[in-house]
Amino acid sequence: MEAGVRRLILGGEKSGKSDHALALLHKAPGPALLIATAQTLDHGFRERIMRHRVERGPEIPVREVTLDLPEALAQAAGHYTTILVEGLDYWLYACAQADCINEREQALLNAVDSLGETGAIFVSCETGLGPVAATREVRAFVRGMGQLNRRLAERCSEVVLVVAGRPLRLSE
Secondary structure: OOOOOEEEEEEOOOOOHHHHHHHHHHHOOOOEEEEEOOOOOOHHHHHHHHHHHHHHOOOOOEEEOOOOHHHHHHHHEOOEOEEEEEOHHHHHHHHHHOOOHHHHHHHHHHHHHOOOOOEEEEEEEOHHHOOOOOOHHHHHHHHHHHHHHHHHHOOOOEEEEEEOOEEEEEEO
16 A cells, blocks of 8 residues: 555445455554544444454554544554544444534544545445435434545545445446
8 A cells, every 4th residue: 555545444334344445454554543433322332342342463563543533643644554434334224323424524624634644544434325215314314424424535545336246346
């Protein structure tokens, strides 16, 4: 992975997007950091996070964040060759719950713009491929996720959609 390269990895639930992103991280030279945004809200999800930790291995340090993702990116820039952010959908949901999407999204985009030579891999759900959601809240989240993905894609040199474990390059 070249210095300063930004990648956006999109996909649906269990599409293989996290596996693809982790494979890219393992190929990257130099020190790497994984920033995890998911909160363990139930037992099943805690088990899923533990499986991810085992698969990832102990060699990659992990920083767990919620709303403070932009600040975590800014602090890590320059200290790591590559940062993997997993996943933007959980982060956006936390922002929605705290009613701070607009300010946090802009802070995130500013942090991405300021990464300099630090490479980044962002993992996010592509939520807009399914049917129109039945509730206003879910429709608002899907619209917000789509907007964040588009704005971040503008800042990334590579955008990949992972479907059935197969990466489909949307741009390079």
